[in-house]
Amino acid sequence: MPLEVNGKTYETDEEGYLANLSDWSEDVAKALAESEGLEMTENHWEVVNFLREYYQEYQIAPAVRVLTKAIGKKLGKDKGNSKYLYELFPYGPAKQACKVAGLPKPTGCV
């Protein structure tokens, strides 16, 4: 199911993850978020941008446990817990936030 944004079509996999990392833009992210029923706030962007940076550095999307620890270190303890992240991304921070960030589905993510 391809994703349409501003008249352009983007290839996705069967679960709606962006096929090409380089297709990502903020507008594409907003469309991906919409497909997940998410309204992007400052806090959402923070996590999404964090994931993109993490992927740049390590070429993987982190497991949730690793994500919460790393977020806590970077953005503060009050944000480094799964409750906070699940409030932002109710269907799983790794799964949903990675989708919005244009990353492949995390390894080992169910």
Added chain:
Amino acid sequence: MSDEQVTKKFLYVNRKAPYGTIYALESLEVVLIGAAFEQDVSLAFIGDGVYQLTKGQDTKGIGVKNFSPTYRALGEYDIQKIYVEKESLEARGLTLDDLQHLVYEDEDDDWAEKDAIKLVSAKELGEIMEQQDVVLSF
């Protein structure tokens, strides 16, 4: 985590060069998935497997993903023991300086950053294997 949970010692043995076969990447993925189960995980690199950890890998010419940066994430997955066999390294004209600098943060030492890679002889590695509950070879 309940108290009854049993922690087993897992050793992943990596023997093959990083590209050309799927073994290295598969092993890395299994390690990352397995890390979620909070077991006592260690990795060993022997034979051509030592090439998996080398610095400056460039896969542009062969059209596959360079997954070597992912080894640097192992520390965040609480993997603190990465054994490299000394003889294998030497036989290939390599030293520790040719390998990526992999670190972890030691929870018991105020999160001090420590080297994850441990150079061991074939004999020492044999003893390490002896102590494991599970040895997976890739």
